[in-house]
Amino acid sequence: MEPSANVLTAATCCDVLAHGSVRAAPAEIASLRQNLGPVPGHPLPTGFLRHADEQTVVGLAAVLQAIATHGLAGQRFTEWGVLASPRYLGRLTLAAAIDRFKTEGAWGVSPHVIPHRMLHSISGAISQVLKIHGPNLGVGGGPGGLLEVFRMAAGMLHGDRLPGLWVVLTGWDPEPIPGEAQPGEARCIGVALALTAPRAYPRGRRLRLTLADQRRTASGKVRGGATPDVLDLDTLLAALDAIDVRSAGVVWQLEDGGRLELEKAEACNSLAGPHGCGFGGGRVGVGSSGAGAEDSP
Amino acid sequence: MIPRQAIWITGVGTANPLGNTYSRFAECLLDGHSGVRAIAEFDVAQHPSQIAGQIDAIPCPPDMAPEDFTILQPLEQLVTWCAGSALRDAGWWEDRFELRIGLVLGIGAEWALLWEVDGLPGGNRIRHPELDTTSLVERTRRRLDLSGPVACVSAACASGNHALAQARRWLQLGWVDVCLAGACEMVVRPMSLAGFGNLRALSRRNAEPHAASRPFDRGRDGFVMSEGGAIFLLEPAASARKRSAHVYGEVAGCGASSDAHHMVIPSPDPEPAITAMRQAIADAGIELDEVDYVNAHATSTPVGDAAEARVLNAVFGDAVRTVPVSSTKSMTGHLLTAAAAVEALACLAAMERRAVPPTINLDDPDPECDLCHVPNEARPHRVRVAVSNSFGFGGSNTCLVLKAV
Numbered sequence: 120m121e122p123s124a125n126v127l128t129a130a131t132c133c134d135v136l137a138h139g140s141v142r143a144a145p146a147e148i149a150s151l152r153q154n155l156g157p158v159p160g161h162p163l164p165t166g167f168l169r170h171a172d173e174q175t176v177v178g179l180a181a182v183l184q185a186i187a188t189h190g191l192a193g194q195r196f197t198e199w200g201v202l203a204s205p206r207y208l209g210r211l212t213l214a215a216a217i218d219r220f221k222t223e224g225a226w227g228v229s230p231h232v233i234p235h236r237m238l239h240s241i242s243g244a245i246s247q248v249l250k251i252h253g254p255n256l257g258v259g260g261g262p263g264g265l266l267e268v269f270r271m272a273a274g275m276l277h278g279d280r281l282p283g284l285w286v287v288l289t290g291w292d293p294e295p296i297p298g299e300a301q302p303g304e305a306r307c308i309g310v311a312l313a314l315t316a317p318r319a320y321p322r323g324r325r326l327r328l329t330l331a332d333q334r335r336t337a338s339g340k341v342r343g344g345a346t347p348d349v350l351d352l353d354t355l356l357a358a359l360d361a362i363d364v365r366s367a368g369v370v371w372q373l374e375d376g377g378r379l380e381l382e383k384a385e386a387c388n389s390l391a392g393p394h395g396c397g398f399g400g401g402r403v404g405v406g407s408s409g410a411g412a413e414d415s416p
Numbered sequence: 417m418i419p420r421q422a423i424w425i426t427g428v429g430t431a432n433p434l435g436n437t438y439s440r441f442a443e444c445l446l447d448g449h450s451g452v453r454a455i456a457e458f459d460v461a462q463h464p465s466q467i468a469g470q471i472d473a474i475p476c477p478p479d480m481a482p483e484d485f486t487i488l489q490p491l492e493q494l495v496t497w498c499a500g501s502a503l504r505d506a507g508w509w510e511d512r513f514e515l516r517i518g519l520v521l522g523i524g525a526e527w528a529l530l531w532e533v534d535g536l537p538g539g540n541r542i543r544h545p546e547l548d549t550t551s552l553v554e555r556t557r558r559r560l561d562l563s564g565p566v567a568c569v570s571a572a573c574a575s576g577n578h579a580l581a582q583a584r585r586w587l588q589l590g591w592v593d594v595c596l597a598g599a600c601e602m603v604v605r606p607m608s609l610a611g612f613g614n615l616r617a618l619s620r621r622n623a624e625p626h627a628a629s630r631p632f633d634r635g636r637d638g639f640v641m642s643e644g645g646a647i648f649l650l651e652p653a654a655s656a657r658k659r660s661a662h663v664y665g666e667v668a669g670c671g672a673s674s675d676a677h678h679m680v681i682p683s684p685d686p687e688p689a690i691t692a693m694r695q696a697i698a699d700a701g702i703e704l705d706e707v708d709y710v711n712a713h714a715t716s717t718p719v720g721d722a723a724e725a726r727v728l729n730a731v732f733g734d735a736v737r738t739v740p741v742s743s744t745k746s747m748t749g750h751l752l753t754a755a756a757a758v759e760a761l762a763c764l765a766a767m768e769r770r771a772v773p774p775t776i777n778l779d780d781p782d783p784e785c786d787l788c789h790v791p792n793e794a795r796p797h798r799v800r801v802a803v804s805n806s807f808g809f810g811g812s813n814t815c816l817v818l819k820a821v
Contacts, residue, residue, distance in 0.1 A: 131589070201674075207548060213528055214542045217535040220607050225462040228610035234679040234809055237524050238570035243810025246674040252688050254672035255812060256571040256578055260526055261551040267567040274585045294545035330565055330591055 131273040134384055135324035136283065136313040138359050139185030141177045142306040148173045151180050158183060158248060159192045167248075170231035172212065174205045174289035175241045177309030182245060182285060185311045199283045200253035200275060201242045204268035206290030207261060209236035214297030241287060253281055264288075265355065266373060273328050276316045283315045290352055308352045310359075321384030324362050331376030355381075422653035423584045424821060425664040425764065427506025429498035429598075432644030432758050433469035433748050436497075438505075442765035445744060445773045446794040450626040452640050452749050458606050465618035467625040468604040469642025469749025477501070489533055491602040495521065495556050498647035499596050503560065506649035507661060508594060518564035518592035519553055520583045521647070522575025522599025524753035526552050526568065532607050564592040572808025573713070574672070575599045576646070576756030577816045581670035583650050594655070600645030601754035612641060615680065619716065629750070630777035631714035631743035632721050632785040639715040642749025646757040653821075664764045668801075668819040669700025675811030682723045682807065689727040689813040693805065696815035697731075702801055704732060707739055709772050709797070711759045711804040714743035714785075715750045724805065725785040740797060742790040746776040756806035760816060763802035767820040772797045 143151060152168045155176075168176055186192055213236060219227040234240065238257030246255040254275070259267040265288055272286050288310045295301050317325065358369040358381045368382025430436070433451025434444035444451070451469045460466040474493045476485040477500040485493060499519065503509045508517070531542040541547055553566040565586070571578050576599035583597030612618050619638040621628035629640040648664075656663055671692040675683035683689075697704065710728065714721045721743075729736050744762045751758050766772055771794045778791035804816045 200672075207527055207545065209528060210531070210542060210545070213531055214535075216607065217532060217542065220536070220610065225464075225606070225610035225613065228607055228614055230611060230614040230616075233608070233611040233615065236528060237572065237809070238526070238568070239524065239572050239575075239808070239810045239812070240679070242571075243674075243679055243812070246676050246811060247678070250676045252674050252676055252691070254571070254578070254814075255674045255810060256569050256575075257524075258567060258569050259551070260523075260568055260570075262549060263551055263554055264568075267553075270565055271567055271569065271582060274582055274589060274591070277589065278585045296545065297543050299543075 130327045130329045131277060132317040132325055132327045133273055133276055133314040134317050134321050135326060136315050137185040137189030137191055138310070138312045139181045139188060140356050141180040141184060141309045143177050144306055145301060148176050148307055151176050155180055156183055157187070159186060160250065163248060170235050171244060172209050172235055172240065173307045174208055174309070175235065175244050177307045178203060178241050178287040178289045178311065179245055179248060181309035181311035182249070182287060185313055191313070196249045196251050196283070198253055198281065199251050199285060200281050201245045201251050201255045201285040201287065202258050202268050202272055203241035203245065203287040203289070204259040204264040205238070205241055205257070206264055207294060208238065208240065211295055211297050212236060241289065245285060245287060265351065266379070269326065269328055269379060272314055276314060283313055286312045286314055288352055288355070292353065310352055310356055323384050324359065325382055325384040327380040327382070329378050331373070421588055423587050423650050423667045424653050424656045425648045425667060426651045426656050426661040427502040427508070427649030428646065428664060428761060428764070429501025429505060430644070430646040430758065430761055431471050431474050431494055431497055432646065432751065433471055433642055436472065436475055438761065441761065442769055445747060445762055445765055446769055446771050448747065448774050448776045448793060450747050450776060451642070452625045452628055454622070454625055455604065460609070463609050464613040464620050465609065465641070466622040467619070467628055467640055469640060469751070470604055471644050489530060491529055491600060492552060492555065494600045494602055494645050495552060496559060498598060498600060498645050499556060499560055502596055502647045502649040506651065508649065512561055515593040516564040517562045518583065518586050518595040519557060519562055519566040520579040520586070520595065520597045521553050521568055522570060522579045522753050522757065523552060523568050524570040524572060524575060524601065529602065529605065532605055536606060564595065570753060571812035571814065572810055573750070573752050573755045574806040574808040574812040574814040575753045576760060577670065577804070577806045577814035578672065579757070580648065580667055580760065580816060581672065584667045584670065587650060587652055594649060594651045596647055597650055598645060598647030599754040599757040601752050602643050603752055604641055604643045609641060617717065627777050629716045629746045631712065631716045631746050631775055632781055632787070632789060633778050634780040634782045636716040636718060636721065638717055639745070640749040642751045644751050644758060645754040646761045648760070663821045665767055666819040666821050667816070669696040669817035671695025671699060671815045673813045675813065677811055680809055682720055683811065686723065686727045686730055689807060690730050692813040693727065693731045693803070693815040696803065696817045700817035700819065702817065704735060706801045707803050708799040709763065709766055709802045710739055710741040711763050711802060712741050712743045713805040713807045715745055722782065722784040725787055728787060737788055739788055740772045740790050740795060741787040742773055742775040744773050746778070756804065756814065756816070759804050759806065760818060763804050763818045766799040766802055767818070770798050771795060772799065
């Protein structure tokens with residue numbers, strides 16, 4: 120195999136059909152757990168969210184908000200997929216479970232911990248609620264999870280023949296500390312995006328992911344590092360809202376040398392080609408690896 | 417459409433209850449050896465299930481100082497061993513700097529496990545979020561000097577198949593030159609054992625560890641938890657051919673669906689699992705009569721095994737009487753997040769050694785699971801196409817088709 124040059128790979132795009140977000144304080148989460156609001160098609164089973172994690176509650180609420188505000192209530196998502204990327208799922212519950220195990224032993228461990236506190240728990244719950252029969256999986260789970268899930272979504276939308284994919288991102292701000300009173304501003308955040316493969320006549324927003332070649336720098340070390348400081352839920356939310364009122368896109372220069380762009384879909388007039396939304400097989404922008412090696416389209 | 421180039425497996429790394437190398441695993445698998453034993457590592461007196469498939473000490477990779485390896489958490493040791501072994505086995509270790517090497521890794525509960533391992537002996541890491549700064553896939557990327565994209569995925573027990581499917585996709589999209597993919601699990605821990613035990617999902621045949629995992633047998637009473645992992649090096653066929661690499665098999669087809677029914681209980685409707693199998697077979701471009709072996713998900717639970725038998729009957733029709741089916745969980749136990757990956761390895765062993773691994777402890781086949789079983793002893797059989805089912809909590813159904821090259 121020929122060694123790769125230092126390059127950015129061609130971009131891969133997804134259209135954002137709808138998005139929703141929820142920022143909920145602990146008391147509000149308790150209320151959402153009781154009543155999430157209207158669910159398309161059928162009511163939630165009684166007690167469906169009783170044992171669910173807080174991040175599951177806000178993630179699902181964000182999905183339902185996206186559906187309601189973008190007029191998708193009549194849409195069926197049967198053939199769609201769902202990816203969920205929580206951040207440190209279950210810290211509060213697991214801290215209590217560890218303490219209880221220490222005092223009560225094996226019988227003190229709730230049988231609900233495992234089904235509801237795994238990386239795939241949120242995607243599984245959402246697939247149930249929306250009757251999604253496409254793939255569901257959890258992605259990431261910690262620092263860097265947002266980039267991991269967008270990367271995964273881009274790959275799946277361009278190969279799995281899926282009509283669409285829900286991408287649900289959740290996390291606390293600030294991260295709660297078990298056993299301590301949460302600060303008044305503590306919120307659990309859920310962001311949901313309904314993504315499709317790029318359409319010929321797009322409207323709304325488009326995400327473009329450009330992967331970097333992260334091979335070694337001159338010092339011999341692999342480039343790259345954690346991305347959460349660059350891309351987090353707040354900045355993503357702010358960008359999603361900002362696109363409504365300005366035409367310029369938002370670009371995150373990722374620390375691994377790649378980048379994620381969010382822009383008005385109308386501004387992206389090409390579905391293919393080196394600077395458009397090709398499927399990523401080619402490479403562009405030969406030069407130094409990293410941000411800025413390629414001119415903006 | 418993305419290019420449909422063939423993707424081959426040219427390297428493997430594993431540590432599981434049957435062995436810490438591929439060859440040892442293959443030998444034990446075809447000998448019908450059980451890796452299940454009584455748990456001695458912690459007090460299980462209170463636990464309803466007191467047995468598990470367990471791995472011996474994870475070997476230290478040749479390039480790592482033992483003192484650096486020992487301080488890693490067991491899950492990180494396992495990932496490091498398996499991923500490094502796959503790279504070495506494929507012959508890419510020395511040249512890894514020259515390639516974009518990706519990593520798609522199935523891990524179901526990285527943080528929960530980390531907090532439990534730290535917290536039960538008295539640690540307090542769960543109360544210090546500021547310490548949780550890098551993920552395991554990122555640390556693995558740095559440790560192994562990988563330069564491509566990485567991702568952690570989980571679909572419970574179906575995770576490994578998803579990891580292989582996505583790695584294949586990344587290669588076909590041209591995002592990476594080669595890609596590591598697989599799944600690892602180190603779940604034989606006090607709280608996990610208690611959690612699954614309290615779900616009443618585990619076998620209580622504590623007095624006979626070797627006989628406890630008995631998929632499709634009328635006497636099955638739950639699954640046996642297990643630990644370990646398998647990671648594969650995937651590579652475009654053209655690249656492997658050019659360098660005359662040893663090839664284990666082709667990742668030929670993948671299918672995935674969701675039940676949308678329940679977080680834990682399999683759907684009474686077999687259609688979603690049938691869909692996953694049909695997708696994989698269509699994706700592989702094969703006919704049903706080309707399938708030489710089915711590695712079933714069958715975990716040894718009363719409900720799940722019978723449900724899968726109905727799925728196989730629906731997919732294969734009358735041919736279900738002639739296609740050999742076995743569940744290697746009878747020997748390995750259920751590796752949960754890593755199950756699909758280790759079962760893909762079992763399929764590769766069946767291809768290479770021309771024998772179908774058995775379902776051990778299958779003494780009294782359940783009439784609800786009327787399949788072409790391979791009970792208790794491996795069956796000599798030329799395996800060119802193997803199909804591996806894996807289903808998981810959250811309602812995930814996956815199917816993988818592997819072809820001999």
